Amino acid sequence: MTAPRLLDVAEAAGVSRATASRVLAGTPRNVDPELARRVEEAAHRLGYQANHSARALRTGTTGTVGVVVPTLANPYFVQLADAIAQHVRAAGGTLMVSDAANDPAIEAEQIDTLLAGRVDGLFVVPVSATESGPAIRKAAARRPVVLFDRWATGSGTVAVTLDNAAAVRLLVDHLERTGRHRIALVAAGQASSSGAERLAAFTELQGDGATTVLLPNFTTDAGRTAGRRIVEQRDRIDAVVCGADVLAVGLVSTLHRCSVAVPGKIAVTGFDDTEILELFDPPITSIRHPLSAMAERALTLLQAPSRERTERVERFQPQLVVRASTDVTAS
Amino acid sequence: MTAPRLLDVAEAAGVSRATASRVLAGTPRNVDPELARRVEEAAHRLGYQANHSARALRTGTTGTVGVVVPTLANPYFVQLADAIAQHVRAAGGTLMVSDAANDPAIEAEQIDTLLAGRVDGLFVVPVSATESGPAIRKAAARRPVVLFDRWATGSGTVAVTLDNAAAVRLLVDHLERTGRHRIALVAAGQASSSGAERLAAFTELQGDGATTVLLPNFTTDAGRTAGRRIVEQRDRIDAVVCGADVLAVGLVSTLHRCSVAVPGKIAVTGFDDTEILELFDPPITSIRHPLSAMAERALTLLQAPSRERTERVERFQPQLVVRASTDVTAS
């Protein structure tokens, strides 16, 4: 019981393959309504579904786009992939998600796999601002590629990101308005553009004297390590800006265990506005990315002629989401 | 600058397409080492990569398997997909992940999309034990399908799941050993096999008189709703078994806000052992699925001849992970 082919449908409907194809693939060409009806009926009766490989081979297009994220262990990237999926599906396409395991080498491999005729275009959230460039440039020479959320130098293509500097300013301003002036930064992933930009923006605002804790990667475990260091310096600090929600979560959990009141003693902010934040006690103030708008713009760029994808960075404005972790009244 | 084809490689190496194919696709056939070297060299120099659609069309196999999960918003399913991805990649394949948005209709659609020549086989975590069956049965008639973590009646194929009854027993025994005897259940997703099995096992153990809170779906929001109901009955309860981590997380967060001590007043257990649990205060006791072993078995079944996939359920043994949320000494 092998799958029905177009030929089978055509025979069942008493027409040629060409006519059947015109009806089912929706070619802009008139077909006698009666024949069309017979084809539709036969296709439905046989449970016909076009062979994807054959169609892709002939048309040179797969109707699938891919996205390579640094890791799915970070819920922010799951949320991001989901936002892209929404828009891709709305446009009638399919999305393939790949995980780069936070490693530029694996990232390059995933990009190659997807590009080998599996996707029409690709979104990449580059692992590293410096090391991801070459692989992306190579990919961009073959198919449309748009960077998302982060950029990479030498990528040769456009990036749709958040205005990280503005986001850091929103957070610092908010903290200062609530009377906190001894603000520390817990940052991670300096190799990524977002990590670097957040650190740079903070240093610019606070000067070199400000306390910063740098961690290798964006994980909750790193957040806990940061927590220990912050606890040691608790008397010189009244607020901590974290470069990612996963860091904030680990940090708050450590502070809590060491009986450092949040926000009473130290206010804490996250970054990315992932869902878990609501659940913590206290819920954590964060930065919301306009993911849907960003995804829409990125998809538009992906489908645009390549001259519109010159290497540059387009920035979207962040939104501050205030929660109890920075509440003045709760001290 | 269009992508190089096999023909281009063959010409550059001065051989026929057939020979080039034999070298690059690794057909079990001897080729003169000198020619092989020339082909390899040419392929490398031109940056040749086989066209996936063409190969898939000819060989009838894509090297890709798919997995349809109820939702990626639940980190457990992300973890599950990741475990499967590990094994698929180790076997030289690629995994496509699809999200069914907790809706059997969308699930059926996703299955169809994947099956239309995109994948060699499919893992499905069925949304509903009753409603998911037909679509899966249809799919299983076309390609190998293996259910994972949950089963569905009338699916016509094998399911690799957890022994949910044993898991509930582990939890209840553990709680009773720590002196808790007024145990309530917070269960969700009665439409899913796992939800139903957990409820059934609990009822079997505790009798009909036991307190149970039933919720429509596995979300943290549902967990908070449950929290409010548990708070109302706090004096008749000293422990709560939750049917999922996301429920436990929402529940603990609500209890905490209502100043009900955990585990002092009420002990709480989760289910699935997702990563967030470690972060909570207190960290939550849970059930760990042997996901890697399950994924390995499922992949084996997927690649086995179809007669080994008769409709049945294979159960793996759960493991209890004790954390502070059920600690007796912490009261």
Next chain:
DNA sequence: CTCCTTTGGGAGATCGATTTCCGACATGCT
């Protein structure tokens, strides 16, 4: 030295759908 076997390269068929091109027929205009 001839015949048979083995080895390995190449021509061409093939997978299933789309698309170009051609021809048959109908329609409209003069």
Next chain:
DNA sequence: AGCATGTCGGAAATCGATCTCCCAAAGGAG
């Protein structure tokens, strides 16, 4: 009526890689 124009179905080419066959050359046996 005669010719241009337009509509629409079908035959066949096409996408790129694989795989079946056939054939040439080399090696071995008698």
